[in-house]
Each structure stands twice: as C-alpha cells, then as structure tokens.
Amino acid sequence: MATLGELAKLIRSKNAGPFNLTFDVMFDEEDTYRRVVASNVLTKEVFCRLYNLAEEKVLLVHHDAARAIKISIPRPVFSCDLEDGDCYGGQQFGPLVGLEVPDA
Amino acid sequence: MEARVLSPCGVIGSGFPESSFERGLSMKPHVIACDGGSTDNGPAFLGAGKPNFSRSATKRDLKLMLQGRESLGVPMIVGSCGTAGGDAGLEWACDICLEIAREEGMSFRLALVRGEQEKAYLKKRFKEGRIQALDPAPPLDEEIIEKSAHIVGMMGDEPIARALDEGADVVLTGRASDTSVFACHPVRMGADRGLAWHAAKILECGAACAVHRTRPDGCFAWIRDDHFVVEPLNPQMYCTPQSVASHTLYENTDPYRITEPAGVLDTSRSAYAAESERAVRVAGSEFHTAERYSIKLEGAELVGYQSVIIGGVRDPMILKQLDSWLNGIREGFETRVQEIFPDREAPPAYQLTIRVFGRDAVMGALEPEAGRIPHEAGVLFEVTAEDQVSANTMAATLAHFALHYPIPEWGGLISTLAFPFTPAELEKGPVYRFNLNHVVYPDDPYEMFPTETMEVAN
Numbered sequence: 001m002a003t004l005g006e007l008a009k010l011i012r013s014k015n016a017g018p019f020n021l022t023f024d025v026m027f028d029e030e031d032t033y034r035r036v037v038a039s040n041v042l043t044k045e046v047f048c049r050l051y052n053l054a055e056e057k058v059l060l061v062h063h064d065a066a067r068a069i070k071i072s073i074p075r076p077v078f079s080c081d082l083e084d085g086d087c088y089g090g091q092q093f094g095p096l097v098g099l100e101v102p103d104a
Numbered sequence: 105m106e107a108r109v110l111s112p113c114g115v116i117g118s119g120f121p122e123s124s125f126e127r128g129l130s131m132k133p134h135v136i137a138c139d140g141g142s143t144d145n146g147p148a149f150l151g152a153g154k155p156n157f158s159r160s161a162t163k164r165d166l167k168l169m170l171q172g173r174e175s176l177g178v179p180m181i182v183g184s185c186g187t188a189g190g191d192a193g194l195e196w197a198c199d200i201c202l203e204i205a206r207e208e209g210m211s212f213r214l215a216l217v218r219g220e221q222e223k224a225y226l227k228k229r230f231k232e233g234r235i236q237a238l239d240p241a242p243p244l245d246e247e248i249i250e251k252s253a254h255i256v257g258m259m260g261d262e263p264i265a266r267a268l269d270e271g272a273d274v275v276l277t278g279r280a281s282d283t284s285v286f287a288c289h290p291v292r293m294g295a296d297r298g299l300a301w302h303a304a305k306i307l308e309c310g311a312a313c314a315v316h317r318t319r320p321d322g323c324f325a326w327i328r329d330d331h332f333v334v335e336p337l338n339p340q341m342y343c344t345p346q347s348v349a350s351h352t353l354y355e356n357t358d359p360y361r362i363t364e365p366a367g368v369l370d371t372s373r374s375a376y377a378a379e380s381e382r383a384v385r386v387a388g389s390e391f392h393t394a395e396r397y398s399i400k401l402e403g404a405e406l407v408g409y410q411s412v413i414i415g416g417v418r419d420p421m422i423l424k425q426l427d428s429w430l431n432g433i434r435e436g437f438e439t440r441v442q443e444i445f446p447d448r449e450a451p452p453a454y455q456l457t458i459r460v461f462g463r464d465a466v467m468g469a470l471e472p473e474a475g476r477i478p479h480e481a482g483v484l485f486e487v488t489a490e491d492q493v494s495a496n497t498m499a500a501t502l503a504h505f506a507l508h509y510p511i512p513e514w515g516g517l518i519s520t521l522a523f524p525f526t527p528a529e530l531e532k533g534p535v536y537r538f539n540l541n542h543v544v545y546p547d548d549p550y551e552m553f554p555t556e557t558m559e560v561a562n
Contacts, residue, residue: 016357018143018538019240024353051470063359065349065376072357074240076469080146081537082407082457082488083468087146091466095473 005097013092018079026068033067107290107327114310117157118320124337135289141184151404151536153192189279191220215267219278241541255403260365261288262549282308301369302389314341335383345376348384367393403540409492410532411499413485415521452494457486499529
C-alpha cells in the first residue's frame with residue numbers, strides 16, 4: 001500500500017481562471033500511472049465524496065500523453081471574493097495526497 | 105515554412121537570465137513576444153489599475169527585449185500590459201518603453217492596442233443580447249456594468265496582427281489572450297493555426313514546459329508545415345514529451361480544448377516525441393473555427409474598504425468551542441458597533457469575515473477535516489465597510505472586544521487572542537471582486553480594440 005502522494009510526481013491545484021479550480025495528479029512512470037488509474041482510487045465519485053460536491057459539476061480526464069489525471073470543478077467561492085481563502089487556488093489538493101493505492 | 109518565436113519568460117517583470125535570452129536571439133527568431141498579465145493574482149490589479157510587478161523589474165526585462173529586437177530588426181509584442189491590461193497598465197508600460205528608448209537612443213514605430221472597454225459599448229451589446237454568461241458566472245445587468253471599476257476584453261491575434269501589418273516594430277497591448285501574443289506573427293506568416301496556437305500555449309509560460317524550471321526563464325519554438333518544436337532557452341533545462349504534453353493541463357479546465365476568440369485549439373490528437381535530449385516535437389494539433397467570434401470579458405468592482413486583525417488562540421477551552429465563541433463575538437459586536445458612531449443616526453453597514461487558520465481557512469466548504477480541533481489556531485478577522493475610516497474604527501473596537509470575550513469555563517477577565525502586532529488591526533485598503541465571466545459577440549475582431557501608432561524617434 002502506498003499513498004497517492006508517494007506515487008505521484010506532482011499533485012497540484014490551481015485556478016483555471018477566477019471561476020474554476022483544476023487539479024492535476026501527474027506520474028513519472030507509465031506503469032504507476034496505469035496502476036493508479038486501474039485502482040479506481042481517484043474517480044469522480046471519490047473526489048465528490050472527499051470534497052462534498054455533486055458529480056455533474058466535476059470534469060475528470062485521463063491524459064495519457066501527460067500521464068496525468070486531471071479534475072476540474074467550478075469554484076465554490078470565486079477567486080478573491082470576501083469568503084475565498086485561496087486566491088491562486090494552489091492549496092486545494094491536500095486531501096488527495098493521503099489517498100491509499102493498493103499494491104498492483 | 106518555418107516561423108521562429110522567442111519567449112523570454114512567462115511574464116514580463118519576472119526576469120530571465122541574459123545568457124538564455126542571448127541564446128534565443130542567436131536562433132534568429134522572427135518575433136520576440138511576452139505576456140504581461142494574468143487574473144491569477146486577483147481582482148485588485150484590474151480594480152485599482154496597478155501592476156503586480158515593479159516598474160524597475162519590468163524596465164530591466166523590457167530593455168533587454170527592446171535591445172534584442174533592435175539588434176535583429178524583428179517585431180516585439182508585449183500582451184496584457186501592467187497585469188490587468190486596462191488603460192492604466194498600458195500607459196504604464198508605454199511610459200517605461202519610451203523612457204528606455206530615450207535613455208538608449210532607440211527609434212521605432214510603436215503601436216498601443218487598447219483592451220479596456222467603454223461601458224456604453226458594453227451596455228449596448230448587453231441590450232442586444234450579445235453578451236453571454238459562461239459557466240459559472242456572476243449575474244449581469246446594466247447596473248453591474250456601470251458600477252465596475254474597470255472592464256477589459258481579452259483580444260485575439262487579429263488586432264495585434266493589424267498593428268504589425270501597419271508597420272509597428274513594437275506592439276504593447278491591453279488585455280490579450282496569453283496565446284494571441286505568440287500565435288499572431290506565425291499565423292501572419294502562414295503557419296498552420298492548430299500548430300501555431302498550440303505552440304503559443306506552450307510559449308506563453310516561458311520555461312514552464314521544462315521538466316525542472318529552476319527559475320523564471322524562456323523558451324523557443326520552431327513552427328513548421330506539419331509540426332512544431334519547442335526547447336527551453338537555458339541549456340541546463342530540458343523538455344520531455346511528457347513535460348510538454350503536461351503543459352496543456354496548466355490552468356485549463358479541459359486540457360484538450362482551449363477556447364480562443366476565433367475558435368478552439370484541439371490537442372486531443374496531438375502527438376509528442378523527443379526531437380533531441382532537450383527539445384520536443386509536436387504534431388497533429390488542430391484549430392476549429394467557432395461559428396461566432398467571441399471576446400471574453402474581465403471586470404472588477406469595488407466591494408469596500410478593509411481593516412483586518414490577526415490573532416492566535418492556544419487556550420484548549422476556547423478551541424473546543426471555537427465556533428460558538430466566534431459566533432458570540434460576531435453577535436456581540438453587532439450590538440457594540442451601535443455605540444461607536446455617536447455622530448451618525450445608524451452605524452455604517454459592514455461585513456465581518458472570520459477565518460480560522462489551522463482548521464478550514466484554506467479550503468472552506470471543500471475541507472473534509474473541518475471538524476478536527478487543532479492545538480492552536482490562527483484567527484483572521486476582516487472588517488469590510490463602505491469607507492476606510494469606518495473599517496478602521498470598527499476593527500479597533502473589534503480587536504478589543506474579541507480579546508476579552510468570555511467563555512463560561514473561566515471566571516474573571518480573560519485575554520483570548522495572541523496578537524503578533526501592535527496596533528492589532530491592519531489597514532488593508534480597497535477590496536475588489538471579479539464580477540464578469542462573460543463573452544461579447546462583436547461585429548468583428550477589431551471594434552473593441554482601438555489602436556494608436558506613434559513614431560518614437562531619438
């Protein structure tokens with residue numbers, strides 16, 4: 001068992017414009033990328049449970065050339081509105097880091 | 105055909121090594137281009153018309169670019185000047201450019217392509233139903249247009265191309281799509297639009313497409329008939345097919361479809377291969393022309409003026425009832441505010457935002473672990489009011505009120521907050537919000553972006 005944070009080259013979040021957030025989980029090795037995708041550890045359903053969102057709001061893409069899983073959501077609060085706490089959206093990926101990936 | 109493009113760095117003012125830039129010049133670019141803006145750092149820059157990077161850092165980068173342009177006799181383009189690309193930012197960049205020209209004895213034909221929008225024009229288009237909301241978007245009506253501090257339109261490559269067609273050597277633009285600035289000249293030279301726009305998407309972030317970008321640096325592209333090649337300028341950096349493919353993920357919701365004014369860049373069939381140990385070859389990218397040409401709008405409006413207080417809580421008794429304690433402060437303060445404006449009939453309207461660092465200040469509603477009690481917490485109180493004096497007045501009272509706000513467990517006067525500063529309250533100034541995520545359907549790509557050209561002679 002390893003965590004997503006241990007297996008990924010990079011897990012990041014960022015604004016995609018002021019109204020959307022996007023999450024990238026990227027891998028160095030093709031095998032690791034395939035293993036994580038096949039494990040279903042990070043699916044729309046998992047993401048929605050973790051972030052308390054409705055599935056129809058979530059776009060999830062497997063980008064094979066980048067060996068990346070990409071997830072985009074509308075921002076719950078627009079960037080820099082009074083209630084927003086993360087202007088760049090750069091610190092929203094934390095809950096993904098500890099997801100446990102079963103051994104292949 | 106071959107169009108060569110030099111991108112010195114991801115954003116002007118962020119800096120780049122001279123050695124990288126010289127290497128870029130030695131590869132004989134047809135154009136030197138750089139982006140100057142972003143919405144990433146928030147609405148304050150559009151709202152207040154202030155740039156994110158300093159004048160001196162911007163001048164340093166711009167001077168090297170102007171000298172490089174002059175040495176090769178090729179055009180130079182800087183997009184989204186002054187961060188937000190409003191009139192204030194464009195004038196600021198123009199002023200720096202003219203100062204450099206005077207100091208260095210440079211002469212060139214300078215074009216300024218404006219991106220700031222007239223409210224009357226936008227209201228007219230709104231009435232005609234030619235402004236459409238993207239998803240998600242804040243609500244829009246004529247009043248919202250009217251009360252915006254500034255609104256910019258994100259120009260495509262066409263107005264920039266026209267300035268070049270009319271003989272400009274240096275083009276400074278208001279808000280432009282980051283990619284337009286780089287795709288413009290290759291498209292003018294007859295490059296395939298899919299390849300030119302995909303190359304532009306990579307070039308616009310400088311060396312961000314490299315595997316390890318150790319500092320802000322640049323990138324070079326060769327756009328040819330059926331492929332393009334990208335390479336970082338710094339010999340110590342390198343690209344791989346994966347690092348270049350990954351770049352379409354950055355700051356995009358959909359990595360395969362990137363919307364531009366004239367259509368959509370489609371990278372779903374793009375193929376990435378190593379050209380050398382440092383360069384990557386990309387083929388198969390497509391550009392699909394949209395049925396209607398659209399210009400994205402960005403707007404900022406003033407929310408109010410802020411004064412903020414930062415305090416730490418370490419008392420386990422308060423921490424276990426933090427929400428009820430903070431709610432008590434919020435409610436008690438509502439009453440207390442009534443007493444501090446004796447010269448007014450009613451106290452000024454205000455909004456109090458309270459964030460708890462160490463718990464859910466970063467993620468808010470998205471935080472799965474919000475219920476956990478930390479051993480200490482940072483509390484940020486933000487008072488937002490219609491004017492700065494009112495915000496300061498209320499924050500000063502709030503700091504004292506919260507400092508001694510009781511909990512039932514302790515008898516006697518308590519001091520609840522560890523303040524790192526004195527005075528505890530900080531004047532934060534005006535606060536803005538983004539108020540538009542909309543597109544306009546103009547008659548043509550030019551009507552929103554007037555251009556003025558001048559001969560700079562020294």
